[in-house]
Amino acid sequence: MDFKNTVLYNEHIKLNALMAPFAGWNMPIHYGSIIEETKYTRTAAAAFDICHMGEFIVTEDPSKSTLDETITNPVVKMKPLTCRYGFLLNDNGTPVDDLIVYRMALDKWMIVVNASNIERDAKKIKANLSKEAVFEDISEQTVKIDLQGPKSMEVMKKLVGDSIKKLKYFQFDTFDLLGGKHIISRTGYTGELGYEIYMGADKGVELWKKLLADPLVKPAGLGARDILRLEAGLPLYGDELTESVTPLEAGMEKFLDFEKEFIGREALLKQKKTGVEKKLTGVVIDGRRTPRHTNRVHINNADCGFVTSGVFSPHVNKGIGFMYVDADKAIEGNEVVIKLDKGEVKGIITQPPFIKNTSIKYQEA
Amino acid sequence: MNVKDGYFYSKEHEWVKIDGNKAKVGISDYAQHKLGDITYVDLPPVGKAVKQLEILTGIESVKAASDIYSPMTGKVIAVNKALENAPELVNASPFEDGWIAQLEISNPAETANLMNAAAYKTFLSGLEE
Secondary structure (H helix, E strand, O other): OOOEEOOOHHHHHHOOOEEEEEOOEEEEEEOOOHHHHHHHHHHOEEEEEOOOOEEEEEEOOHHHOOOOOOOOOOOOOOOOOEEEEEEEEOOOOOEEEEEEEEEEEOOEEEEEEOHHHHHHHHHHHHHHOOOOOEEEEOOOOEEEEEEEOOOHHHHHHHHHOHHHHHOOOOEEEEEEEOOEEEEEEOOOOOOOOEEEEEEEHHHHHHHHHHHHHOOOEEEOOHHHHHHHHHHOOOOOEOOOEOOOOOOOOOOOHHHOOOOOOOOOHHHHHHHHHHOOOEEEEEEEEOOOOOOOOOOEEEEOOEEEEEEEEEEEEOOOOEEEEEEEEEHHHOOOOOEEEEEOOOOEEEEEEEOOOOOOOOOOOOOOO | OOOOOOOEEOOOOEEEEEEOOEEEEEEOHHHHHHHOOEEEEOOOOOOOEEOOOOEEEEEEEOOOEEEEEOOOOEEEEEEOHHHHOOOOHHHHOOOOOOOOEEEEEOOHHHHHHOEOHHHHHHHHHHHOO
């Protein structure tokens, strides 16, 4: 299989990145050390190439919005220039994808989706939109670079000016940058103060170089991104979210607006009544070993679940992870035994996030 | 990749440094580089007896959990306690501060089954496309 390269591929090579396939793309895993990049993101600011992700634009009359009836996000109730996390579901309530919606205008939304799901998301959303709605997949011509970390506001001020300060968590706007107007949102996947920058693919290299020219900024790869999102307690499609689970089982009810229509609503209302059989929980390992995808979980010698993802957290200084556990046993503080590929370890069921007091909600007057 | 003279190497990228009937064991610079950041080293119990090229213990990195094979037959007489809280020493100093265990060896002639530095360098160059 051939893997696609982002527009920043040559920059990664120049930086001696370790490249590896991810979701059909050749992506930078690290530029020397995953752990160092993870720590750096929580102390300064790191730039991530996220060009592989997909972006759609939907334009339609909000008084008869069919996008609103498609995904779980309350797209008509959202205020312009805000972002909302949510899901595109199957009829049975399992996620086709998780996504973030940006309300760009009263009649215009941008939807940001996972790289591996772009085609099937587009197909499913289009099939559910009215004939009047206009759907555009702008993934190919869009560059997305994330700048994350407590110093990211300082860096962005130098790039776009003090007006960046007005953005609160999960807000966005267009800013003058590199001779054009581009969307910048106060969002991210690290649990820190941070920004996601969207621009035309032709500007990608220029933006990347400009960010890295700032002495506060270092590049970070997908390896660090995975640890950072796990420490922050954020799920990953393919691990915690798959077509074998529902958002209710994943503890994501607050991202489902049952007061409106969305695909999968009936199935989830039914599951709400009957209750869930398994629940997504966090686990902190007693020690430095790493729980890994598909490891079985035991409580009191009974098999009661499986690990969806795990890492060694350099901030907790222990192994951490997510797992699905039988609902009646998914109680914070319960001791679990995780069957690793080699041996086993004890852990404690812990409600994520695994790190607290980060810069995520930082605001300047 | 750094290869140190005076050490013997296995095809699984462990090294052994022999001093009389004692031998320190670790993983090579090539191995630590391939594994990435080391997050955990399972220190074998002192007294454990192991045969040449059998599993001595395990190591974990950000990438995976791997076995460490013993380059020599022997008995564990010491382990590097510093790795308990600082396994990254294996990355920073694979041949010195990142040693894993010290064995009392019974048969020094077993080095015949290992590679010296020059042979290991040739072996590594064959692995890199």
